[in-house]
Amino acid sequence: MNYRERIRILRDKKIKDTLEKRKQKGYMDLDDNGGVAVPDDFSFTPVSNSSDGGFYGAVGFSVNMAKLADAHPVYVDPLEILAGRRMVMLLDYQGGWPGKWPDHLMPYDGLKKELDEYDIISGIGSNQHYACDYQIGISLGYHGLIQKIRHYRKKNGKEKYEFYDAHERVLRALLRLIERHIDEISFKISVEENEEIRENLKEMLECNKNILTAPPKTFLEVCQWLGWFYQVSWMYNREGAGMQIDQFLYPFYKKDKEEGRLDDEKATFILADLLLLNPNYYQLSGPDENGNDMTNELSFLVLRAAHWLNSSANITIRIHDKINEELLKKGVEYLFKDGNGWPRFSGDKGLMNYARNENVTRKMAVERIAVGCNWMALPGREYPLNDCVKINVAKVFDIAYHEMMNGEDYSMDILWKKFVCHLERGVDITARGINFHLDNMHKHMPELWGNLLMHNAIEQGVDMTLSAEFVNIGVDGAGIAVVADSFAALEQRVVKDRCLSWKEIYDAILADFKGENKRIQQILSHSEKYCQGKGLGDKWADKVNREFTKQIKEKKMPKNRILIPGWFSWANTIGLGKKVGATPNGRKAGEPINHGANPNAGFRKDGAATAMSNGIAMVQPGFGNPAPFQLELDPGIGMEDGGVERIMDLIRGHFEKGGTLINVNIVNKEKIFAAHKDPELYPDLVVRVTGFTSYFITLSPEFRKLVVDRMIDTI
Amino acid sequence: MKGMVADIQRTSVHDGPGLRTTVFLKGCNMRCAWCHNPETLQSKQEIIYYAEKCIHCGKCEEGCYTGARVLCGKEYRAEEILDIVEEDRVYYGKSGGMTVSGGEPSAQPEFLLEIVKEAKKRDINVGIETNFSMDLDIYQELLPYIDCWMVDIKIYDEEKHQRYTGISNKKILSNIRKLDPYLKCGLIIRTPVIEGVNSEKEELKKIAGFAGSLKNLWYYELLPYHPLGLSKQTESSKDMKRFETPNKEKLKKYAEEFGRIYQMKVKISNISV
Known part of the structure; x- marks a missing residue:
């Protein structure tokens, strides 16, 4: 075969x-994670170290991660050349990703109200979303990493013991998992009758034995080494960032x-x-x-x-x-x-616009690679938390619009000013949420696996959330097309055509375009749209993007932290849309917002991909995080x-x-x-x-x- | 000067090589019973009516916002058209550009000439979709500015051509023959294949034979009928008929045979056979 x-x-x-x-x-x-179903007889019960029945901190996570790895079934398919397979994830025992935040230990009730008001996905408690520097791993091998942990444990003293012991505990659990696979491969060789498959298993066995004790030396060994690292990354917190694999x-x-x-x-x-x-x-x-x-x-x-x-x-x-x-x-x-x-x-x-950020060089912008849904990271050096923080600008618009309509004066200028003002509040509360996360995450769930391949973390005995060379947090806007098209529809129908009044539109929006308001919805939804090319929609999208970018970039953050803007909704278009009432672009209450930086459906009758491409290229925030x-x-x-x-x-x-x-x-x-x-x-x-x-x-x-x-x- | 444009369609993938922006000029001297673009037949502005989008609100005069009644036709200057075409310049690569289509673009000869001249001035690749049925000198004047000619030969039999399109094909075939030696850049001969009209092998073979004898033919293309035009109701569309879609397997066999016999490249809907 x-x-x-x-x-x-x-x-x-x-x-x-x-x-x-x-x-x-x-x-x-x-994402399809490549995992397989766990056998029916598998069972695992985490141990709790907290009054709420959960497990937290370096000890809580490392002990449970080691227990899970020890309980994890072995997986050896003789047709494959690599051993192991993902089956269960520790965070599934904490309610699924991103896990349960220990509110009783680290409450943030003061932030919650405002985060909810603007429907901000704060990133608090989110984990992974960075890239490891795999060179660290393959130059040392798993045993070398243990030696490194011990070296710095000794060097950095007693107050860091818990940190180092937790990392070693997880690492040793992986070695035991590999050992159990070695046993399984050996057994399979003993019963395999097909010579070709037996030879394959022998190669798999030798490879796994080698990487257990030394850094990988061959193409097969390095792939198996990565296979194991990825398996544990995923088992720990669903981490899925890869690398510049061809290099x-x-x-x-x-x-x-x-x-x-x-x-x-x-x-x-x-x-x-x-x-x-x-x-x-x-x-x-x-x-x-x-x-x-x-x-x-x-x-x-x-x-x-x-x-x-x-x-x-x-x-x-x-x-x-x-x-x-x-x-x-x-x-x-x-x-x-x-x-x-x-x-x-x-x-x-x-x-390459990443180089426009503070302290970032061109070389770093080249080395920052695509390792996530929409996002990039600098391997081993940056903690970006990309794709975890979202500001729903459609919600910001919704608040600004209702506030204006509940007052006495209506104009495009007033609406814009209110939008800017509420966006400022939204950005501010987002920044406070990020700082809360960065200050506290290590106490909740340190990156016990990823820290091994990050610069500074093991050397300093400090979780990457606090020790990463660059803490360049990605803040994505979501709903740009809804906002741009809403501004455009109001300007076109109220200010330019004068075929509808502010009040008429507002009444229709309050009625969610039902009954007699259907025609108003039709008029609004046939207004100029983002990505049509050089129309009102594009004008407003450009303006919204510039304002969003300015506010994110100008937001002052403590320590070495900065914020980087992008436009990406992920699959949150449904959830984020549910929180937004009917909007002046003809969208009904609760309907999804637009996807990422894409326009709303029906943006042009020819649906021209080039027009969409031009629009999306125009709203790039320009600091290296994508739209x-x-x-x-x-x-x-x-x-x-x-x-x-x-x-x-x-x-x-x-x-x-x-x-x-x-x-x-x-x-x-x-x-x-x-x-x-x-x-x-x-x-x-x-x-x-x-x-x-x-x-x-x-x-x-x-x-x-x-x-x-x-x-x-x-x- | 200004010309009447039915539509400017971006990201066109079926109007010549590469990604293109297609400019549909209004007005046509033919009345093909299967026309795909009946809204381009008249040279004046007109309303296209999409029955399936009408909600019968009775407010047509106040403006239609369901997309059921759409005004077709807008006056442009050549520079304005090229400004739009240039918005997509970055996507044209080595082979894409602008295609002028219709209607019959040569029905507005002076305006057409202005457009293609302006395009060349801006270094834009120019394609044209034409029936070649107007006076020869119109096309001779266009020659220096066109990179790709897409010419329809719909029916070979003259009487039948007259019956189904409203005009004779004598001038068309003669124009192609006379201009062929000068079309150094490439000529695509196309035939819309309509079941019951021109889908028989003998009919198509005559057109293929003619195409195969041309010096500068790039390829011959068969375009199976689709009833798109019927969804657009206009003043001129009342004479249009619904035809059957030709059997693609049958066409493929013909196309392969024509390619062999006449030693030319033959495509069906832009796919080589």
């Missing part, structure tokens, strides 16, 4: 595993090939297995510090591995002026061929002559204009509608929900609708 055939079997198994997992866990409105693995790949241990078929197989175990966020290509393209053989092999697996994946190609055209073309071809929403594309020109362009494409385009090249032109164009990230879905409209009705008919359908990809069948009806509703005609 060749490698390709093995991956094909493993893919089919993954689809079955996913169905089983869904039966066991219900809907999973998250990171290249020295191992090159050496093994030169020494005859590896060929491209085997390398592809190992990579496909790594993607099967851990569909983490990986970046490919991009420029080096001098602007030279970093594409190498592995860039292509990673894409090929994902193609072999033909499943969900979160691979981003960083596009720049000197990008290897073949890699870009290959990426777009796979987008259409497999239709799984990968790869994504990030834009170097826009991302992604979510693009839905019909698979037919890829089949047409020149179709792939057209999409390449679109991608290049968006990034030339300063865009930062493009997420693409290639879905046949009829298929997605049919799958929404009966997901069981399409168990292998993978979609890009927002920044992440997932099996459609695992999504709740609400999340499925989110994808279905976006199926507007773009191209």
Whole structure:
């Protein structure tokens, strides 16, 4: 059996595993994590160290993490080359991600009222959302990391013992987990009759034995090393950030090939297995510090591995002026061929704006890689908490609008001033929430696993939330199109056309556009919109973005903390929309807000992707955090002559204009509608929900609708 | 000068190579029974009526906001059009650009010439979708400014052409033949395939044979009928008929055969066979 055939079997198994997992866990409105269902006889009960029955702090988390790792079932599939598999996550025993905040120990009641008023997702208690520096890990190996912990434990004295002991406790639990897998592999070898499979298991055994005691030396060993690290990252708090994988693995790949241990078929197989175990966020290509393209053989092999697996994946190609055209073309071809929403594309020109932030160099902007849904991080050096903090600007507008209409004077100027004023309050309360999180998170849930591969944390004996070299917190706005279109509709219909009055519109909004107010809703919803190009909608989107960016950037933060603006709703469009009343763009109360930086549906009758691209490029805040362009494409385009090249032109164009990230879905409209009705008919359908990809069948009806509703005609 | 434009559509993927902005000029000298764009037939402004969007509110005169009644036709100057076209310049890459379509763009010859001249001045790739049925000198004047000619030969038989489109095809075929040697940049001959009108092999083969004999043919393309035009009701659309969609498998076989016989590239809806 060749490698390709093995991956094909493993893919089919993954689809079955996913169905089983869904039966066991219900809907999973998250990234496909590559995990499998846990055996029926598995049981784990965490121990509590708090009066509310929960577990908190370095001791609470480390003891329970070690217990969970010890109870975790082993997983060895003789068709694979890597051992281990995700099954259970510690935070599931604390109510699911992000876990339960210990209100009784660290209350923040004073902040809650205002956070609720503006419907701010504060990030308090959110964890992970940073990137590790894996060089630290592979240069030391797991045993070396233990030595490092002990070294600094001794050096930094007694008051840090709890910190170091907690980290060592978790690390040793991983080693025990690997040891149990070594036992399982040994046993499987003893009973395996097929010579080919036995040889495969022997290789797996040797690899795992080696990395137990020493840093990884081969391509296979480094992939298995990463496999284990990722497994524990996820088990701890669902961390899924990957790395610049083509560069990171290249020295191992090159050496093994030169020494005859590896060929491209085997390398592809190992990579496909790594993607099967851990569909983490990986970046490919991009420029080096001098602007030279970093594409190498592995860039292509990673894409090929994902193609072999033909499943969900979160691979981003960083596009720049000197990008290897073949890699870009290959990426777009796979987008259409497999239709799984990968790869994504990030834009170097826009991302380099990260260097506009305080104390950030160009080199750092180059090294900051795509490792999350919408976000980037500087491996090992930055704690960005990206994608965890959201300001619902539609809610801010809602408050400002009602406040004005409950007064006596109405004008665009008054409304804008009120919006600015409430946004200032929203930004202020957001900043206070972030500071509360940063000051207290280490007492609640230190990053016991990620700290191992962050600079400063182990050296200082301080959690990364307080010791990271850069604490550049991402603050995303959500609802820009709702706000821009609402301002535009009011200006067009009340001020310019004078076909509606302030009062008429307000009465209709209070009635949620019901009954006789339906016509007013129609008039409003046919007003100029964001992404139409050079109209009122775009004018207001630009103004809202500039104001939001200014306020976030000018917000003073203590210590080395700064805030960085972006536009991204994640899949919160539904939840955030529920809190916003009817809006002057014709949107009814409680309806979802727009997705990320995308326009509202029906923004142009031709749905032109280029017009959308221009609009989204215009509202980039310009400090290196993205406002992604979510693009839905019909698979037919890829089949047409020149179709792939057209999409390449679109991608290049968006990034030339300063865009930062493009997420693409290639879905046949009829298929997605049919799958929404009966997901069981399409168990292998993978979609890009927002920044992440997932099996459609695992999504709740609400999340499925989110994808279905976006199926507007773009191209 | 100003010209009457039906629509300017961005991100066009079916009107020539690459990503394009298509400018639909109003007015056409043909009356094809299967027309996809009946709103472009008349050269004046007109209302398009989408019956499925009408909520029968009875307030048409106060303005329609459901999208059921849409005014089609707006006057532009060539510079204004190119300003819009330039908004997407960054996406045109090596092969994309602007396509002037219709209606029949050469029905507004002076305005058309202004547009393409302005485009060339701004270094924009220009495509044109035309029926080539006007006087030869109109097209001769356009020659230096056009990068890609997309010309329809709808029916080869003259009498049938007259019956289904309202005009003879004699001038069309003659114009193509005369201009072919000068179309150095590339010529696409296209045939909308309408079941019961021109979908028989012998009919299509004659057109393919003609196309295959051209010196500068880039490729020959078959465009299977779709009833899009019927959803748009206008003053001119009352004579339009619904046709059957041709069998794609059958067309594919024909296309392969034509390609073999006439040694040319043949596509169906922009997919090479």
